[in-house]
Amino acid sequence: MSITAADVTDAELDAICDTVYDSSLPEDITVDGVEVFSSEFYQTAKEYYKESGLVRLQFEDLSQPFELLEQVARGFGFDSAFVPPQYSDSDGLHNDFGINEISHDGGSESDHEGFLSNEEQSVHVDGTLEPIGSVPTTIMLCQSQAQSGGESRVFNSVGAFTQLVEEHPELANALCSTKTLTRSDVDRSGNSKTGPVFDINESGLVTRFSLDNTSEWNLDEVEHLQEALDWMENRLSLDSDFYTEFRLAPGDMLIVANHKISHGRNGYKDTEGNRRQLYRALFQEPL
Template identity: 25%
Template sequence: MTATVAMAAEVGPGVWFGPEMAGRGDWIVEVTTEQIMAFESAIEILRHAGKELQETDFSEVPKFPEFQRAAEEVLTGRGFILLRGLPVERWDRETTAWVYWMLGLYFGNPVPQNGDGHLLGHVKNLGKDYRDPAVRIYQTNYRQPFHTDSCDIVGLLCLRPAKQGGESRIVSSSTLHNEMLARRPDLLNVLYEPFVLDRKNEVPEGKGPYYEIPVFHRYGDRITGFYARDFIEAAQQRFPEIPRLTNRQIEALDYLDSLANDPSLYLAMDFQPGDVQLLHNHQILHARAAYEDWSEVERRRHLLRLWLSTPNGRPLPPVFCERYGTVTPGEIRGGIRVPGVIPQVILDV
């Protein structure tokens, strides 16, 4: 029988409701011509000096208070922001990646996103089978359920949207926590207990093929979320030695999913080319609708992704070490590192 966890509702700007957010515009930051020109000039100087994109650090990034405020909002406010207006259609891929990298450095340090060590990820349909438990769904056009990523902040830059579908949805994990506390505290209690997650063959040195972590954590004065149901279900399919999910656990996960997919809670947004969405994984879950792509390869949906480790990020409970590597303040945490793989920037896949 699951022990009762002492719980209280989360308060503050991280608790929000989608329809109310949809009526506001303060979470959209328009990138100005002045800022674009400053980034372009900085890149020309770096290229002339023979510097590589992934060698760029924050000291070489043009400084604008708007982006610094955006980073503070993501970390300590509502937990997300949308930067709009990068001219990706006139830039070559390297320039686009370089500007995106520089913007990302306002929020944190890039960490590898997969077993190939990619610091710049490519979210596109690679024709893989979403039913394969070892496949990560971002490599397909199948709907991606609400989840968090294994980093402090995730960024998505839209190069090209889909022909149809692919809508992004985000929801506050603090709001989900509060709603479960008010409606079904018995099921919320279940989510404070560990679940087994599959590493999907991306295994760090000295670790096993799966790990355990709860969905919700009260640590310090904050509620922190960590959720990836497809990784929980993949572990159930691939590892017969782990305990089977109980009916109570399944009910709790189902209830969490039903709340996350409630239009009265989530915020939907359609990406335009040049949009950059930045999310604080510890307080935001994100999802993507299924999509239909264009037949022409050059027109197909393509997002660039950054996983970022924030030096001044919120304290995390020790159990996060199993996935994040470390929770020591100031150290690089999160990402996926496997033996023998050197982190790298790939401009396309």
């Protein structure tokens, strides 16, 4: 049974649903090797995560990026990262903790926009085939940036949706249909998952709003879906309260509330001396 706009109106919404994005994003938390293990550090990060859906940390020592990401994750109480089943048999794609590298491989035939391509990656939530809201946290560490491009895209899709509920409940209902969005594992198993774009679970209002190459919107099967999608896409601009772009610098670690916030990136250009290199881990618990 799918939720309706009325269910959202009656629900107790969290702070992220009211968050707008502008130049006053949460300030970076600068870390010096000692503070990373302090209770104050983790508490501040959790507050940012709950208030705006984003945390950006800054580190100076990037000599061991896998170990650094793992240390921070364990400090939040994560014993291991979540590796989606479609990647579990791929030797070398993830390390033992569950961290994978994201960098452009010009010789690869893979269609995976996030891991190996330098093309634009439209906004999405991680966990292509997972139930909506079941992968609440994504952590990404930037070791080096491209010569140009590669700006991170962040869309407060639950925030935009709550505005749609207020203004056009009939359109919001279309995004809650169990037939609305099909996401497919395009370059591996070919498996797919169809379901709502927004739902309510123990974490409150959750999202799987995605426009990347894994996503097929079933416009002919759900009444008002095209109008609803157009309304949401119109909020994906830099003059919107729900959308922003920024460039990660080497040493930046971005933590995203993946069950609330959709993210992506602009296309980028690598050179031999300026190669975009990120590390990513997914978690099935919120901060």
